[in-house]
Amino acid sequence: MAKLTYIKAITDGLDQVLQEDPKTLIFGEDVGKNGGVFRTTQGLQDKFGTDRVFDTPLAESGILGLSIGLALTGWRPIPEIQFMGFTMEAVDSIGGQMSRNRFRMSGDVSMPITIRTPFGGGTHTAELHGDSLENMFVGIPGLRVVTPANPYDAKGMVISAVENNDPVLFMENLKLYRSMKDEVPEGHYTVPLDKAKVAREGSDITIVAYSAEVNEALKVADKLEKENISVEVIDLRSLSPIDTATIFASIDKTHKVVIAQEAQKMAGVGAQVASAIAENDIMSLDAPIGRVAAPDSIFPFAMAENDWLPNADDIEAKVREILNY
Template identity: 75%
Template sequence: MAKKTYIKAITEGIDIALAEDPKTLVFGEDVGKNGGVFRATNGLQEKYGVDRVFSTPLAESGILGMSIGLAATGWRPVPEIQFMGFTFEAMDSIAAQMSRIRFQYNGTKHAPITIRTPYGGGTHTAELHGDDLENFFVGIPGLRVVAPSSAYDAKGLIISAIENNDPVLFLENLRLYRSVKGEVPDDKYTVPLDKANVVQEGTDVTIIAYGGEVSEAQKAAKKLAKDNISAEIIDLRSLYPLDTDTIFESIKKTHRVVIVQEAQKMAGVGAQVASAISEGAIMYLDAPVTRVAAPNSVYPFPQTENVWLPGARDIEDAVREVINY
């Protein structure tokens, strides 16, 4: 087992899926010879050929429309949308078509499509390149949404997503691609698509996060520990469906919760988590549910994104607020 970057782990997972199933196809803008804009598919076309790993025109609706046709004829497509901000171009394919196939055919047909897309800020990108739009997708029945925060989970989840028979939106946090490293086995393994992970155990407060905000929660927890505040950190991993069992068990122990998301606060994943807690675990709380999120505005210019994005200090302040309630 060696230390690998988040993006290297994703590449390895896709490689394994291609090797195991000749019906797996990987494609998207610049995905072929260039290995994708971030090189997540680097070397795969050379290894598996242009018929299985190939570039497409810059047409997101075409990429996902083709994915539906391929899935309907027995293939297992792994399309890439270059940035999450461009998924709106293909929303009809996601919300009105691929996610409904299992229901339309009473479970006799499926759409085993894994849509990979980078998302999130912190890398000073242009407009539409740093958007967090997961809130638009977690309410679509039939679509799974996952967002790994570690290299280990990135590899295990991409393999699970590709092997799954329902469509999966696989969110890859931009700032984690090369900044996060972890121990990752060389061989195949899987991570469940519907199970949260307790990253750090604690007794005083539960911090729930996902994607790039998990590392921010860990930074905050280190500072809080200096004041003898013990934080338990839950990485959601799966945004839909939610693993409420893990969340509730933690709250039973800590009696306080802070929910963190990088996206805008309104109608976000954090709101759904808070709603689930109010329905299933409110009796265990000693303080109100507190949320940390970005402002309800469009993603800012690169010069101001560090102020706009939720960080460790924001999480720390929120925890102190619920501790002192």
């Protein structure tokens, strides 16, 4: 097994699905000859040709509208939206169109579209490049929203997303692209799209996180272990649907929970997790639900990003607060 970066693991997964299914197509801005602005699709056009991997005009609504028409004519599109902030241009295609088509056709039409898009703060990008916009999308019925937190999951989940017959918004974390390596198996394997993972077992408190915050949570767990505090970390992986069973099983054991996300606090993923716990498993808790999230403000100017983004220190402080309640 090779040690791969998160981004190379995704490239590997895309290579795999292009090999296995001749109906798969990769397209978007700069994904062809240039291999994507981050090189996620590096080498794929050379290997599979310009009919399968191609550049499009610069228009996100066009790219996702194109995906719908291609899906209706028998293709399995894997469009890239260059940065998640740019999905704002294509909200109708996602929420008004592709996610509704199975319902419209009573199950007789599938929209096997995987929208890959990078997101996430900490790399000091231009405006609307690093925003975490998942809170906008998790409220759309018929759309899966997933995000891997490590290279192994990245490859297995991108293969699962492409093989899934429903539209999947596949969020790739910019900061993780080249900052971590994992053992990643060669060839075909899948990681389920709707199952959370216990990233680290523990018994005193549960941290529910996803994407880059999983790594922040793991840092906290390492640090507190030295004080004999045992932290369980759950990586949601799927933001819609949310695997509440794994969360409930954990808090039934730890009786305390902190939910950490990089996105703003209003509504969205963390709020949904808190609500699900409050509705179904509140009696397991012996302390309030703790939340760590970005403030409800605009994603900041790049030079101030690190002051705004929630990090391991914020999670640690919240964990201590809940433990000492």
